Amino acid sequence: MKPDNRLLTILALLAGLLFLSPVLYSIWMSFQTATAYYTGGFEFTLDNYGRAIGQYNFARYLFNSLLVSGLVTLIGITVATMAAFAFARFDFPGGNLMFGAVVATLMIPSHISLIPNYLTLAGVGLLDTYAGLILPAISNGFAAFFLRQYIRGIPRALDEAAYMDGATPLKVLWRVIVPLARPAILSMGLYIFITEWNSYIWPLVAVGDQDLYTLQVGLARLYRINPGEGPIDWPLVMAASTITLLPVIAGFVLVERHLVRGITMGAVK
Amino acid sequence: MLRKLTPYLLALPLMAFIAVFTYIPILTSLDLSFREWDFMSPDRPFVGLDNYTQLLNTHEFWNALRVTALFAVISVPIRLLLAIGIASFLVRETAASRLLRGALFLPSVTSTVSIAVVFSWVFATDYGMANALLSLFGLPKITWLQSPTLALWVIIIVNTWKQLGYDIIIYIAGLQAVPTELYDAAAVDGGRRFHVFRRITVPLVMPTTYFLLVVSVIEAFQIFTIVDVMTQGGPAGSTNMLVNMLYRIGFTLFDIGQGSALAVMLFVLLIVLAVIKSRVLGRKVHYEA
Numbered sequence: 001m002k003p004d005n006r007l008l009t010i011l012a013l014l015a016g017l018l019f020l021s022p023v024l025y026s027i028w029m030s031f032q033t034a035t036a037y038y039t040g041g042f043e044f045t046l047d048n049y050g051r052a053i054g055q056y057n058f059a060r061y062l063f064n065s066l067l068v069s070g071l072v073t074l075i076g077i078t079v080a081t082m083a084a085f086a087f088a089r090f091d092f093p094g095g096n097l098m099f100g101a102v103v104a105t106l107m108i109p110s111h112i113s114l115i116p117n118y119l120t121l122a123g124v125g126l127l128d129t130y131a132g133l134i135l136p137a138i139s140n141g142f143a144a145f146f147l148r149q150y151i152r153g154i155p156r157a158l159d160e161a162a163y164m165d166g167a168t169p170l171k172v173l174w175r176v177i178v179p180l181a182r183p184a185i186l187s188m189g190l191y192i193f194i195t196e197w198n199s200y201i202w203p204l205v206a207v208g209d210q211d212l213y214t215l216q217v218g219l220a221r222l223y224r225i226n227p228g229e230g231p232i233d234w235p236l237v238m239a240a241s242t243i244t245l246l247p248v249i250a251g252f253v254l255v256e257r258h259l260v261r262g263i264t265m266g267a268v269k
Numbered sequence: 270m271l272r273k274l275t276p277y278l279l280a281l282p283l284m285a286f287i288a289v290f291t292y293i294p295i296l297t298s299l300d301l302s303f304r305e306w307d308f309m310s311p312d313r314p315f316v317g318l319d320n321y322t323q324l325l326n327t328h329e330f331w332n333a334l335r336v337t338a339l340f341a342v343i344s345v346p347i348r349l350l351l352a353i354g355i356a357s358f359l360v361r362e363t364a365a366s367r368l369l370r371g372a373l374f375l376p377s378v379t380s381t382v383s384i385a386v387v388f389s390w391v392f393a394t395d396y397g398m399a400n401a402l403l404s405l406f407g408l409p410k411i412t413w414l415q416s417p418t419l420a421l422w423v424i425i426i427v428n429t430w431k432q433l434g435y436d437i438i439i440y441i442a443g444l445q446a447v448p449t450e451l452y453d454a455a456a457v458d459g460g461r462r463f464h465v466f467r468r469i470t471v472p473l474v475m476p477t478t479y480f481l482l483v484v485s486v487i488e489a490f491q492i493f494t495i496v497d498v499m500t501q502g503g504p505a506g507s508t509n510m511l512v513n514m515l516y517r518i519g520f521t522l523f524d525i526g527q528g529s530a531l532a533v534m535l536f537v538l539l540i541v542l543a544v545i546k547s548r549v550l551g552r553k554v555h556y557e558a
Binding site: 008013016019022026037082083087089092094107108109110111112113115116118119173197200201205216224237241244 | 273282376501
C-alpha cells in the first residue's frame, strides 16, 4: 500500500467514525451509570443492560423480534421462491397478469392497508398474537420479483435434463433452482429479515399486549414513557437501543456486500 | 392435468397473501371511506363524501399536507445533492472508499426507532450532544425539539442522516456504469474537477437522479417512525405528517371512516407519483436500448 493510500484510509476511517459518532457514543453511554453520566464522569456498569433485560422486559422483546422476523423471512422466502419459479419457468394462462399484480405491490404504499388489515385480523381474533404480527408482513412482492428475474438467468437446459431423468417440478425447484439461486435467495432473505426487524407501524398497531411487543415498539415505549420522575435515564434507554441495533449491525458487518448487491440490483432493474 | 395445475399451485400461497393483505384492503379502505364507523358500533352507515369534505375542512389536514410536502421538498434535494457529491468521491474501489461507504450505508439498514431515540438524545435540550457542542463555542442552549421552527429541521437532518447512504450506493452503481473514457477525455482536455463533475458526471447519472428523486419523494410522503418517536407531530403540529395524522385518527380516535378517507387520498397521491416513476424508468430503459 502506498503511503498516501494509507493516509486516505485513515482519513476515511475518521470520517466514518465521525459520521457514526451519535450511535457510537450511545453505545458507550449504555455502559455507564446514570449518576456518572449526569455528573460528567465515567463509571463502567452492566446494570443498564440488567435492568433493560429484567425489569423492562427486553429479553422478551428480543425473543419476539427474533421469532417474528425469523418466521416472516422463512415463510416469505418460501412463498416467494415458489412463485418466482412458476413465473420464470411456466407459461400459463393468467401468469402474466399474476406477475403484474406481484410487481404492482412494489408501488402500493403500505399505509392503505393499515386500517383494513387491523379489521381483518380483529375479525378472525388474531390481534395480539404472533400470527397477527407475521401474516400481513408476507404480502410483499419484491422478493418474488427479484428471484423471478434471477431464475430466468439460469439456463433452462439444466431443468430439462432433470425432467428427462423423471424429476417432478418440485424436485427441479428444490434440487436445481434453489441451489443455483442461493446467492439471490440469501440476499432476499437478508433483506426481508432486516425490513421486518426494523418494522414499526404494524407491530405498533397490531399488538397491545406488552408481552408481544417487538424491540422497536418496546424501545419507543421505554423512551416515550419515561420511567420514574426527573430527567430521562439516558444510559438505560441507550442500553435498550443498543440491544435493538446490535443484531443488525453485527449482521451488516458480516454480509454488507450481499446486502448492497441486493439493494442496488433492486433499484437499477 | 396435474402438470397444468403446477404453476398455479406454486404461485397460490403468495397470491393469497397479496390478495388478502394488499389488494382487498385497497377496496376495503375505499368502502370504509364512505361510511361512518367508530370500530365499535354494529352498523356502518353510508355517508357519501362526508368524510372527505370534513377532512378538507380541518386545519389539521391542510397543515399535515403542507408539513409533509415541505419535508419532501426540502429533504429530497439536500439528500440527492449530498449523495451525488459524496458518491463521486467514493466511486473508485479503494480500501478507503469502501470503508467510508460502509459507514455511510450502515444507518439505512439499522432500526429507525433506535436512530430516532439516539437523535432525541443528540438534540435534547439538557445533556444533549448538539447543545454540548454549542457550549464548546460558548453558544447558548437551543430547545431543538420544542421549537416549532426547528423541530422540522431536526426531523430532516435525522432522516437525511439515515437515508444518505442508500442514495450514495445507488449513485455509485450509476456512476460505475459511466464509461471511464469520458473522464479520461475530460482529463486530457484539462478539465478541472468541478467542471468534470458538472459537465460529465451530473448529466450522465440523470436517470439515477430521476429514479432517486421519485423514490425519495414517495418515501418522504410516508414518513412516520422518526416523527412518532421524536415529536409525535408537535410542537404545535409543526412536524405532523400525513401518516402520523392517519395513525392518530385511525388508532387513537378510532374514526375509521375519516382515517380511511385520509388513507385513500394519500394513496391516490402516491400512486400518481409511482406512475410518474414507472414512466421515467421506462424512458431510461429506452435510452439504454
